[in-house]
Amino acid sequence: MGSTLPPTRPELVCPAGTPAALKSAVDAGADCVYVGFRDETNARNFPGLNFNRKELGEGIAYAHDKGAKVLVAINTFPRAGTPELWHQAVADAARLKADAVILADIGLIEHAARVHPELRLHLSVQAAASNPAAIAFYAERFGVKRVVLPRVLTVQEIATINARIAPVETEVFVFGGLCVMAEGRCALSSYVTGQSPNMNGVCSPAGEVRYTETHAGVTSELSGFTINKFAPNEPAGYPTLCKGRFIARDKASYLFEEPTSLNTLNILPDLIKAGVTAFKIEGRQRGRAYVAAVVQAFRAGVDAVMAGRPLPDIDLDRITEGGKQTTGAYEKAWR
Amino acid sequence: MTSLTLGPVLFNWKPEALRDFYFRMADCPDLDTIHLGEVVCSKRTPFVEPIIPEVIERLTQAGKEVVLSSLALIMSDRELAQARDLAAADGVLVEANDISVAALMQGRPFVAGPLLNIYNEGTLASLEAMGAIRTCLPAELAADAVASLAAKAKGEIEVQAFGRLPLAISARCYAARARNLTKDGCQYVCADDRDGMAVETLDEVPFLAVNGTQTMSYHHMSLLGELADLASRGVDRFRLWPHHVAMDAVAGLFRAVLDGKLDADEATDRLADLCPGAEFANGYIYGQPGHQYVEADL
Amino acid sequence: MRPGQVRSAAKPATPPFSPVLLLGLALKPMRPQVLQPIFDAMLRMIRRRHPDILERMADYADRPVCIDPTDLPFVILLDPNPEAPALIVRREIDPEEVAATIHGPLATLIALAEGKVDGDALFFSRRLIIEGDTEVVVALRNAIDGAGIDLVEDMSAQLGPFGKAFRGLAGAAIGLADRMQADFETLRAALIAPAVKDVDAQSARIAALEGELKQLRKAARRGGVA
Structure with missing residues (x-):
């Protein structure tokens, strides 16, 4: 079984929402950078973010020049009747020599495998392939080489999956914003705002967000629904639906999840032992300062583990949501 | 002739209550197809399993098409083993709610469930090539997308038309979390809320409901006003999600509207009487936020 | 609006x-x-x-x-x-x-x-x-x-021939501002000190501020503008 093999050095897969962030990530030691086009073909279709074709071509040249790879996320679900935008995105990624595309939709994966057989395919976390049978399906049917695992699995479950699916590679999230629902299987955002990650590439979109300052503090709203209220000096979060404060059983609480960031720096050795091929940092929307800080921290962390040195003690508190951190679903007690 | 499907009971009802419910549904002439099986949480499966054979027998005797629905989120080896057993089931149709189950069918006929991500013709064609003879579409899709898919479908197209909508699935249990418990030590508290636990904003506006690891809409979806139009645009079936109400009477209203025997407005009034306290929504089918209610003008 | x-x-x-x-x-x-x-x-x-x-x-x-x-x-x-x-x-x-x-x-x-x-x-x-x-x-x-x-x-480049002078001036201004900022932090700490009841917390805070001040001075020196 694969689990008995000595661990290989995992790739660090880093986010870039803009060309400047791509350079920051590469310069900070990213092995791979993942990006998206400036439209609804990717799950970070945020205002003012992402790459046009020219920027992607230049970004890929910059990364390749420094020995880094570029992965293009085309991970929303094409609209019925109009798949052209998504097909064009795959064609352009292939033409611009992207090292792989990250896809979620079965129809689009089938299209890419058929029309661009030379293009390396990764399965997006938005496909939520959470078990060996699902992964085997994508690998055997379409030649998918790597699967980004949904953030619902424990480290033990990840190790089991890796042992069963070799040589298919797995990529797991190691830092950043945390979906508490199985990714790609959540319609909370469209229920409230009309726009969802699957269809529009956005969750809790900024255009639906309002902050109201009063003497009692700040109220954050999403499409008119109050998502949270903060006292005057309490740290305020972005009103992502599943990180809001709600009332259930007559009690107000962070029912789904607190405003918090995933941080696995301290369990990197366990994830490496579990046979994970690539470590992914979330946050294409977070900007250069965030990218540089997090990539440096995880570069140092991975290098330390691989060299048998103790983990570096790096404080990432100031860039985490609400100043809080969690190891999320990787530890079973989270459930 | 448009058919009516009764979806699987998504809530944690006591086994006796569940059996009695299905026995009553067996006698409902307006339902063509009835689903059963645990979709939400594998910890509930041991309680549901013992009654399944007798329910299948009773439903089959009553002339219903029976479908066994799979779990929505399959993570552990134990859950995957259950899925393999389900996929190997003889003489009963299976609904895949995780892509692994569709793959495990190995080309034999199955129903593609509403919790798979089937948003476009390419994916629909792939699923049909894998053996899907019927596809229940995701709740988010608007009427134009539904019509576009129905036009290309080889098999049947089903649309969710009544009940709280399943919106998300998680590894974490929010029924347990609301009581400061973890999923491992959950004490099966999700059974306290027969139709889900209401979730309100801090301004006490209800908008979601929790069913263990599943998050649902607070509002009850109702497409009574849109049935005729959707049927004319190629929808073959409508799915009613079971709630703790007179579901046979609910099915009767949908049947009557489909048959043109009852006006949709009148039916909506009667539906409100059958579901005291329920708020209705239909926004998704109009391309609007799902919680909204749009007066029918499709 | x-x-x-x-x-x-x-x-x-x-x-x-x-x-x-x-x-x-x-x-x-x-x-x-x-x-x-x-x-x-x-x-x-x-x-x-x-x-x-x-x-x-x-x-x-x-x-x-x-x-x-x-x-x-x-x-x-x-x-x-x-x-x-x-x-x-x-x-x-x-x-x-x-x-x-x-x-x-x-x-x-x-x-x-x-x-x-x-x-x-x-x-x-x-x-x-x-x-x-x-x-x-x-x-x-x-x-x-x-x-x-x-x-x-960017502004130096925009100002063309005057860019070099601007760069020097701006650099000096930023260095100055950094140092002033640090001094102001110390002053601010002193001003708010009486309001802070917990003496231990106070001294920890001042120590931290002094540390910050040192860091800022060092940074300004490294920038060559101190």
């Missing part, structure tokens, strides 16, 4: 006690138009060196934004219309005129523009306050962050 938006009922966050605040007091009697040439130069710089900012804002062409440095007695109106972009300094702006307003201390706004701090983190810590249309603010933040602006470098 657009329909559905809620106007702030409270004054935005009190500006931090800082050299910028004193500068603000000094600028108060001055007409803000006097500063307009600086913003004209900045806009020319953006059009020449960072046209991608305007391209990224193309979808928000009809949504002007007010940037409010809370420690200065003027605000800046940013009109992102790519046909006729404008950066106009004013004494104040009627909220009806703009889609959104960003309030924050000048130093924070500059650090944000240069991508030196994480916008989300700033907001989480409430050092930035956003009113109105959040979407256009997020777009602006992303557009600016993506441009890789270095205000000193």
Whole structure:
């Protein structure tokens, strides 16, 4: 079984929402950078973010020049009747020599495998392939080489999956914003705002967000629904639906999840032992300062583990949501 | 002739209550197809399993098409083993709610469930090539997308038309979390809320409901006003999600509207009487936020 | 303001006690138009060196934004219309005129523009306050962050032959501001000290501030401008 093999050095897969962030990530030691086009073909279709074709071509040249790879996320679900935008995105990624595309939709994966057989395919976390049978399906049917695992699995479950699916590679999230629902299987955002990650590439979109300052503090709203209220000096979060404060059983609480960031720096050795091929940092929307800080921290962390040195003690508190951190679903007690 | 499907009971009802419910549904002439099986949480499966054979027998005797629905989120080896057993089931149709189950069918006929991500013709064609003879579409899709898919479908197209909508699935249990418990030590508290636990904003506006690891809409979806139009645009079936109400009477209203025997407005009034306290929504089918209610003008 | 938006009922966050605040007091009697040439130069710089900012804002062409440095007695109106972009300094702006307003201390706004701090983190810590249309603010933040602006470098280049002098001057000013900032932190700590009851916490705080001060001085020295 694969689990008995000595661990290989995992790739660090880093986010870039803009060309400047791509350079920051590469310069900070990213092995791979993942990006998206400036439209609804990717799950970070945020205002003012992402790459046009020219920027992607230049970004890929910059990364390749420094020995880094570029992965293009085309991970929303094409609209019925109009798949052209998504097909064009795959064609352009292939033409611009992207090292792989990250896809979620079965129809689009089938299209890419058929029309661009030379293009390396990764399965997006938005496909939520959470078990060996699902992964085997994508690998055997379409030649998918790597699967980004949904953030619902424990480290033990990840190790089991890796042992069963070799040589298919797995990529797991190691830092950043945390979906508490199985990714790609959540319609909370469209229920409230009309726009969802699957269809529009956005969750809790900024255009639906309002902050109201009063003497009692700040109220954050999403499409008119109050998502949270903060006292005057309490740290305020972005009103992502599943990180809001709600009332259930007559009690107000962070029912789904607190405003918090995933941080696995301290369990990197366990994830490496579990046979994970690539470590992914979330946050294409977070900007250069965030990218540089997090990539440096995880570069140092991975290098330390691989060299048998103790983990570096790096404080990432100031860039985490609400100043809080969690190891999320990787530890079973989270459930 | 448009058919009516009764979806699987998504809530944690006591086994006796569940059996009695299905026995009553067996006698409902307006339902063509009835689903059963645990979709939400594998910890509930041991309680549901013992009654399944007798329910299948009773439903089959009553002339219903029976479908066994799979779990929505399959993570552990134990859950995957259950899925393999389900996929190997003889003489009963299976609904895949995780892509692994569709793959495990190995080309034999199955129903593609509403919790798979089937948003476009390419994916629909792939699923049909894998053996899907019927596809229940995701709740988010608007009427134009539904019509576009129905036009290309080889098999049947089903649309969710009544009940709280399943919106998300998680590894974490929010029924347990609301009581400061973890999923491992959950004490099966999700059974306290027969139709889900209401979730309100801090301004006490209800908008979601929790069913263990599943998050649902607070509002009850109702497409009574849109049935005729959707049927004319190629929808073959409508799915009613079971709630703790007179579901046979609910099915009767949908049947009557489909048959043109009852006006949709009148039916909506009667539906409100059958579901005291329920708020209705239909926004998704109009391309609007799902919680909204749009007066029918499709 | 657009329909559905809620106007702030409270004054935005009190500006931090800082050299910028004193500068603000000094600028108060001055007409803000006097500063307009600086913003004209900045806009020319953006059009020449960072046209991608305007391209990224193309979808928000009809949504002007007010940037409010809370420690200065003027605000800046940013009109992102790519046909006729404008950066106009004013004494104040009627909220009806703009889609959104960003309030924050000048130093924070500059650090944000240069991508030196994480916008989300700033907001989480409430050092930035956003009113109105959040979407256009997020777009602006992303557009600016993506441009890789270095205000000193970019403005020096824009000023051509005077660039070298500007660079030296700006560098010295930033060094000075850094040191003044550090001194002000110490002064501020001393001013608020009597209000702090817990003596242990007080001394820990002062120790931390002194540490910060040392760090800042070191950084200023490394920059060669101390």
